Amino acid sequence: MTRAFEPASANSAVAHAGRPRRRRPDWLRHLMADRLGMFGLVLVALVVIGAVFADVLTSYDPIRMSPRDRFAAPGLDHLMGTDNLGRDLFTRVLHGGRIALTVAMAATAASLALGVSLGLVAGYGPRWLDNALILLFDALRSFPTVMLALALVTLIGPSLAAVILVVVLSGAPSYGRIVRTQVISLKRAEFVLAERSMGAGTARILFVHLLPNVIGPILILASMDIPVVITIEAGMSFLGLGVPPPTPSWGNILNDGFSFIRESIWPVIAGGVPIIVATLGFTFLGEALRDTFDPRIRKDM
Amino acid sequence: MLVYTVKRLGLSVAIILVATAVLFVMVFAIPGDPVSVALGPRASPSVVEAFRERMGLDQPLPIQMLRFYGNLLTGNLGHDVLSGRSVATMVLEQLPYSLTLIAGAMVWSVALGVPLGCYAAMRRGSAVDSIVGVLSVGTIAIPSFVVAIYLLLIFAIGLGWLPAIGAGRSGEFGDQLVHLILPSLAVGLGWVGYLARMVRSTMLEVMGESHIRMAHAFGLPPRLVIFKYALRIAILPTLTLLGLGIGQMLSGTVFAEIVFARPGVGQLVYDAVSVRNYPVVTGAVLVTTAFYVLATLAADLLVASLDPRIRTSLRQ
Numbered sequence: 001m002t003r004a005f006e007p008a009s010a011n012s013a014v015a016h017a018g019r020p021r022r023r024r025p026d027w028l029r030h031l032m033a034d035r036l037g038m039f040g041l042v043l044v045a046l047v048v049i050g051a052v053f054a055d056v057l058t059s060y061d062p063i064r065m066s067p068r069d070r071f072a073a074p075g076l077d078h079l080m081g082t083d084n085l086g087r088d089l090f091t092r093v094l095h096g097g098r099i100a101l102t103v104a105m106a107a108t109a110a111s112l113a114l115g116v117s118l119g120l121v122a123g124y125g126p127r128w129l130d131n132a133l134i135l136l137f138d139a140l141r142s143f144p145t146v147m148l149a150l151a152l153v154t155l156i157g158p159s160l161a162a163v164i165l166v167v168v169l170s171g172a173p174s175y176g177r178i179v180r181t182q183v184i185s186l187k188r189a190e191f192v193l194a195e196r197s198m199g200a201g202t203a204r205i206l207f208v209h210l211l212p213n214v215i216g217p218i219l220i221l222a223s224m225d226i227p228v229v230i231t232i233e234a235g236m237s238f239l240g241l242g243v244p245p246p247t248p249s250w251g252n253i254l255n256d257g258f259s260f261i262r263e264s265i266w267p268v269i270a271g272g273v274p275i276i277v278a279t280l281g282f283t284f285l286g287e288a289l290r291d292t293f294d295p296r297i298r299k300d301m
Numbered sequence: 302m303l304v305y306t307v308k309r310l311g312l313s314v315a316i317i318l319v320a321t322a323v324l325f326v327m328v329f330a331i332p333g334d335p336v337s338v339a340l341g342p343r344a345s346p347s348v349v350e351a352f353r354e355r356m357g358l359d360q361p362l363p364i365q366m367l368r369f370y371g372n373l374l375t376g377n378l379g380h381d382v383l384s385g386r387s388v389a390t391m392v393l394e395q396l397p398y399s400l401t402l403i404a405g406a407m408v409w410s411v412a413l414g415v416p417l418g419c420y421a422a423m424r425r426g427s428a429v430d431s432i433v434g435v436l437s438v439g440t441i442a443i444p445s446f447v448v449a450i451y452l453l454l455i456f457a458i459g460l461g462w463l464p465a466i467g468a469g470r471s472g473e474f475g476d477q478l479v480h481l482i483l484p485s486l487a488v489g490l491g492w493v494g495y496l497a498r499m500v501r502s503t504m505l506e507v508m509g510e511s512h513i514r515m516a517h518a519f520g521l522p523p524r525l526v527i528f529k530y531a532l533r534i535a536i537l538p539t540l541t542l543l544g545l546g547i548g549q550m551l552s553g554t555v556f557a558e559i560v561f562a563r564p565g566v567g568q569l570v571y572d573a574v575s576v577r578n579y580p581v582v583t584g585a586v587l588v589t590t591a592f593y594v595l596a597t598l599a600a601d602l603l604v605a606s607l608d609p610r611i612r613t614s615l616r617q
Contacts, residue, residue, distance in 0.1 A: 036435065144548050144593060146551075150571065153574055154577055239555075241574070258450060261450075265454060275443075279444065283438055
């Protein structure tokens with residue numbers, strides 16, 4: 001399955017030995033040669049710039065209604081038109097990008113932290129704990145994501161926290177399983193035995209010695225999961241299970257637009273196209289990053 | 302094979318039991334007990350007491366959990382808070398609609414994905430190969446609910462070629478089939494990409510093996526070699542992938558059922574969530590989760606029966 005992390009530059013460095021020193025490192029040249037990856041980077045940059053400079057790029061308020069302007073077609077006043085309450089869709093899309101990126105970062109960080117720590121414990125701990133955690137991981141992974149989301153929201157109600165909880169519960173087990181497999185293959189390695197014979201504690205071995213060895217592939221997998229997180233957030237909001245309205249989220253825009261799809265097509269287009277741009281962009285970029293840093297990592301489906 | 306089957310079966314049962322426990326703990330660990338969730342904050346104390354007793358909520362947690370498992374064994378998933386109907390019956394009523402949708406999605410993904418992957422492998426490195434590559438990644442990345450909405454917008458509302466809502470009149474096969482086209486494409490499109498990628502990479506691997514080169518050297522027509530000998534082996538990992546895919550397709554059906562207003566388990570759960578009808582939600586989640594675990598089990602056993610190398614190692 002997933003093997004230990006080795007930078008791909010190890011081989012190419014040998015190949016280029018003897019040439020004059022270049023300013024750009026190998027990995028960067030490799031990455032920039034990947035045309036699809038660069039296209040992904042442009043899409044991601046569009047989303048990020050839109051989200052960061054939302055207040056500068058438009059003068060409208062994303063929430064204030066203006067019923068007289070409802071269902072306007074795209075034009076100079078409203079670049080993407082307006083929705084059923086007369087709100088400027090371009091503004092809402094930019095602000096929706098903030099929600100999408102915030103959730104993507106927060107939820108990915110949380111599921112990484114939980115998954116990696118549990119994976120370290122499972123791999124290094126006693127056999128029974130390993131078995132118990134693996135069973136828990138597999139049980140959590142067997143819930144269909146949307147079903148898990150529906151169950152959680154029935155209990156705690158729709159909120160940003162519910163979205164993050166769903167991402168963590170569905171994502172952390174995969175990271176945990178991969179880290180655990182790698183820790184098991186490393187824990188009998190000589191550098192770990194040496195450290196232990198010199199009296200290092202378990203925490204030191206786990207976090208100072210094992211963690212740096214397993215974190216590389218996991219970070220790349222996490223970057224490839226960003227489109228999945230964006231999909232979960234948008235999907236839950238579309239079902240009314242995520243970020244509660246009137247907060248602009250791409251899923252909310254799509255939900256509002258879908259209710260009035262026969263009156264105007266612009267809200268649905270404004271809600272869906274950013275989701276496509278973001279998921280495609282992060283996917284192309286993530287694949288390029290993976291190919292650059294380790295062509296052998298394969299997503300553990 | 303028997304040892305493998307028993308081990309794999311045991312693992313599946315364990316996973317279902319733990320998943321049930323997780324769901325159970327979730328329901329009871331969350332602040333605000335299920336009674337107020339179900340009845341709302343304004344219920345009178347006597348109603349609350351009667352409800353607690355009827356649902357067995359007055360018992361200690363471990364007893365409740367044992368009861369829950371006991372009920373599961375007899376196929377009892379609890380009762381609808383509002384109508385009092387058996388949740389198991391309600392879910393089983395809706396399940397065929399969702400399974401039809403999944404079957405349709407699989408037909409789409411196999412009918413498009415396998416030939417695309419095969420063709421890309423035969424023309425490795427060509428423009429067609431790169432286009433199939435980009436299309437695969439694209440269809441995998443784009444969420445199925447966005448696909449569903451745009452399919453509805455283009456083919457049902459814009460062009461008016463296909464119906465927008467419902468599952469068709471009952472008993473009329475043709476009408477139901479026409480209603481199935483768009484939703485199943487929405488659910489299956491992502492899997493076109495997965496299958497094309499998988500078939501392409503295994504085909505390339507298989508084409509290099511000695512028995513294929515032998516067949517070529519023997520002078521068999523290339524088409525015969527590809528379709529009779531190479532594809533047959535290359536299709537195996539695809540089976541496992543489809544087994545795993547059922548879980549994600551189940552998620553996809555929820556969206557497709559809501560966008561196209563079709564009956565089904567997703568629609569049932571979605572309606573239950575808005576009124577916080579938690580026994581229906583947990584019951585349906587359990588059924589779909591068990592269904593997914595059993596589907597992966599079936600796929601694994603099928604592949605193991607076809608490929609003896611797998612039987613000797615139980616993945617853990």
